[in-house]
Amino acid sequence: MTLLITAIVTGLGLGAMYGLIALGFQITYSVCGRVNFAQGSMVMLGAVLGYVLSVRAGLPVFVAYPLALLGCGLMGMLVEVLLIRPFADRGSEAWLMATVAGGILLDNAVLFTFGNEPRALPSPLVETSWRILGTGVFPQQLLIPVVAVALAIGLQLLFRRTRQGRALLAVVQNPEAARLMGINTVAMISGAFALSSVLAGVAGLLIAPLFAVHSDMGTLFGIKAFAVAILGGMTSASGVMLAGFLYGLTEALVTSYLGSSYTYIVVFALLIVVLAVKPAGLFGKRALRKV
Amino acid sequence: MPSRLPFTRRAVLAAATALALAAGLPAQAADPIKLGLVAALSGQSAKSGEAITRGITLALDKINAEGGVLGRPLELVSRDDESNPGKGLIAARELVQREGVAALIGGLDTPVSLAIVPFANEAKVPFMGPWAAGTPITKNGAAENYVFRVSAVDEYVDEAITEYLVTKYGAKKPGMILINNPWGESNEAGLTKALEKRGMEHAGIEKFENNDVDVTPQLTRLKEAGADSLFLVANVAPSAQVVKSLDRMGWDVPISSHWGPSGGRFTELAGKSGEKVHFIQTFLFTDEAHPLFTALKAKFPEVTSLADVTPATGIGNAYDATLLLAAAIEKAGSTEGPAIRQAMYEIEGVEGAIKTYDKPFTPDNQDALGPEDYTFTQFVEGEIIPIKE
Numbered sequence: 001m002t003l004l005i006t007a008i009v010t011g012l013g014l015g016a017m018y019g020l021i022a023l024g025f026q027i028t029y030s031v032c033g034r035v036n037f038a039q040g041s042m043v044m045l046g047a048v049l050g051y052v053l054s055v056r057a058g059l060p061v062f063v064a065y066p067l068a069l070l071g072c073g074l075m076g077m078l079v080e081v082l083l084i085r086p087f088a089d090r091g092s093e094a095w096l097m098a099t100v101a102g103g104i105l106l107d108n109a110v111l112f113t114f115g116n117e118p119r120a121l122p123s124p125l126v127e128t129s130w131r132i133l134g135t136g137v138f139p140q141q142l143l144i145p146v147v148a149v150a151l152a153i154g155l156q157l158l159f160r161r162t163r164q165g166r167a168l169l170a171v172v173q174n175p176e177a178a179r180l181m182g183i184n185t186v187a188m189i190s191g192a193f194a195l196s197s198v199l200a201g202v203a204g205l206l207i208a209p210l211f212a213v214h215s216d217m218g219t220l221f222g223i224k225a226f227a228v229a230i231l232g233g234m235t236s237a238s239g240v241m242l243a244g245f246l247y248g249l250t251e252a253l254v255t256s257y258l259g260s261s262y263t264y265i266v267v268f269a270l271l272i273v274v275l276a277v278k279p280a281g282l283f284g285k286r287a288l289r290k291v
Numbered sequence: 292m293p294s295r296l297p298f299t300r301r302a303v304l305a306a307a308t309a310l311a312l313a314a315g316l317p318a319q320a321a322d323p324i325k326l327g328l329v330a331a332l333s334g335q336s337a338k339s340g341e342a343i344t345r346g347i348t349l350a351l352d353k354i355n356a357e358g359g360v361l362g363r364p365l366e367l368v369s370r371d372d373e374s375n376p377g378k379g380l381i382a383a384r385e386l387v388q389r390e391g392v393a394a395l396i397g398g399l400d401t402p403v404s405l406a407i408v409p410f411a412n413e414a415k416v417p418f419m420g421p422w423a424a425g426t427p428i429t430k431n432g433a434a435e436n437y438v439f440r441v442s443a444v445d446e447y448v449d450e451a452i453t454e455y456l457v458t459k460y461g462a463k464k465p466g467m468i469l470i471n472n473p474w475g476e477s478n479e480a481g482l483t484k485a486l487e488k489r490g491m492e493h494a495g496i497e498k499f500e501n502n503d504v505d506v507t508p509q510l511t512r513l514k515e516a517g518a519d520s521l522f523l524v525a526n527v528a529p530s531a532q533v534v535k536s537l538d539r540m541g542w543d544v545p546i547s548s549h550w551g552p553s554g555g556r557f558t559e560l561a562g563k564s565g566e567k568v569h570f571i572q573t574f575l576f577t578d579e580a581h582p583l584f585t586a587l588k589a590k591f592p593e594v595t596s597l598a599d600v601t602p603a604t605g606i607g608n609a610y611d612a613t614l615l616l617a618a619a620i621e622k623a624g625s626t627e628g629p630a631i632r633q634a635m636y637e638i639e640g641v642e643g644a645i646k647t648y649d650k651p652f653t654p655d656n657q658d659a660l661g662p663e664d665y666t667f668t669q670f671v672e673g674e675i676i677p678i679k680e
Contacts, residue, residue, distance in 0.1 A: 002511055002515065003508070003511050003512065003515065006507050006508060006511050006540075007508055010505045010507060010508065013505075014504065014505065111333060116332070116333040116334060116337035117335075117337050117338060117555055117556065118335055118527075118528045118555065118556075118560060119556070119559065119560075120556075120559045120560045126535075129538060129539045129540075129541060131541070135507075135511075135540070136507075136538075136539040136540045136541045137539065138539055207504065210504055210505070210535070211504045211532070212528050212531065212560050214334070214335070214528075216334070217502075220502050252505075252508060255508045255509070256508035256511070256512070259497070259498070259509075260471065260497070260498055260499050260500060260503070260508075260509060261471065261498060
């Protein structure tokens with residue numbers, strides 16, 4: 001029984017993190033059909049900036065972390081302007097390679113400036129563990145799903161209730177019509193990429209105290225999050241979040257009951273099966289082609 | 292037409308002068324002998340790579356101050372393998388084929404070393420390991436084995452850490468938590484052998500990945516199978532994740548480990564519980580007055596205290612490895628691989644940091660260090676210190 005509870009707690013925590021990162025993919029894809037493949041590096045950037053500002057510069061956490069997220073948002077906008085827009089404007093798909101390359105560039109730039117050693121990001125929420133249902137849990141692990149779900153719901157409210165949010169939804173539905181209505185689609189797209197990077201940065205700050213901060217910490221998370229986004233269906237935000245939890249739970253349960261050598265085999269085999277049965281993802285809608 | 296002749300004559304004169312000058316220059320004597328280093332200089336094991344580089348540099352300074360080898364100075368050419376076997380092999384090839392190194396030193400990670408071993412034997416270039424402990428690296432079955440090592444050997448380490456757990460903690464059913472790669476496998480074999488020898492059974496063999504955040508599933512399985520102690524084999528960051536997971540589970544259990552934790556800031560990553568892990572080292576600075584430490588401080592001003600030199604093991608191993616290689620080249624009287632290899636079996640009286648070496652290698656045993664050279668240590672406030680008896 002302990003094994004099951006442990007697996008569920010682990011799975012929910014990591015799953016929420018994958019979902020959060022995947023949400024970033026989903027948002028930009030919905031708005032303009034393009035994603036930032038350097039999303040994993042954005043996760044790393046959030047953690048690194050958080051470390052540098054709070055531990056090295058000594059700023060209090062409630063100043064350091066928002067500044068770190070601001071940095072992520074700016075980097076997201078930079079990626080859009082430099083690596084996506086020039087290709088999108090010419091109708092080329094080269095933004096795919098460009099963002100991958102951008103991610104590698106960022107990882108190496110951080111390697112040179114931040115250093116080549118993993119460092120620890122301290123947090124009061126990993127100092128003592130709570131006993132829940134016979135297993136130990138760090139409060140930080142419970143914080144991750146709470147923050148992730150809160151952000152997901154908060155974003156939905158933002159999109160539906162505020163003017164800017166609805167403008168973004170309009171761009172999602174029909175970019176041409178939105179532009180004709182006077183909505184600045186260019187700014188909306190830029191904002192979407194900034195938001196996507198901020199979400200990745202939040203994930204980075206949440207996972208770092210449980211892990212370590214170093215320049216290639218984000219690569220694997222980014223890849224898994226992309227799989228989660230595909231699994232959930234790139235068109236549905238709640239779908240992506242749910243897919244994140246499903247993926248995390250599956251991963252943890254397979255590791256617990258079959259052993260870690262089987263984890264990737266089973267999880268990705270399941271992913272292929274799901275996509276074979278539902279090509280648009282578990283919760284995605286098939287794109288309608290109007291003729 | 293007429294203007295061409297003077298030009299041609301001038302050109303011939305210039306060329307003749309240049310040739311004469313070149314022939315007269317004593318180029319050969321100052322030509323350095325290159326030693327190539329392939330190690331992880333970035334990423335998780337960067338501190339270990341740095342220690343190895345420092346050890347080699349100090350040895351080269353000593354050798355060159357005494358006139359070099361065969362009247363030529365020794366020079367180090369380094370390449371970063373980023374802990375990637377593919378990159379390590381490419382770097383090794385480049386060092387041998389393009390830089391023309393007389394010998395290779397390196398392989399911090401066992402998987403990287405294992406990738407370089409076939410190439411070294413094929414190219415007949417001596418490959419000296421100052422760190423990677425995988426048993427099959429030196430015991431690779433080659434008819435002409437060019438791979439030597441001044442470092443721990445997994446098979447002996449596993450025997451030592453099993454003996455430690457049994458005698459110090461009375462362990463009856465240890466569990467194994469090992470990194471999922473060739474180094475982990477090498478130790479799985481060694482630990483299984485050591486337990487069989489004592490007629491003991493284990494509580495389970497669990498593997499985990501380098502980037503695993505949470506190792507509680509594997510550890511819970513071991514706990515439920517009745518493990519009363521743990522064997523740990525992993526590099527610094529994954530070892531820290533194991534300690535953090537144990538903390539979370541509230542499971543306080545004796546841990547006997549290979550030297551992975553010494554490769555970085557273990558207690559910073561793992562927290563205070565990192566001090567509970569007892570691991571092996573082949574070399575330690577116990578005294579600030581040690582001549583090697585003094586040389587270290589002089590060359591690298593950022594080193595101010597004993598806590599700045601984790602892991603000293605890397606420095607000691609690499610220093611001795613370089614001295615042995617230099618002695619062999621001197622004895623061989625040549626920089627040809629086969630000659631150096633033969634000379635490695637004949638060197639004597641080399642005073643290293645760990646011990647004095649007299650014919651440390653034989654074709655049957657190309658490892659210079661054995662179990663008698665191991666010390667058990669732990670981290671105490673960021674410094675590696677020997678366990679008090």
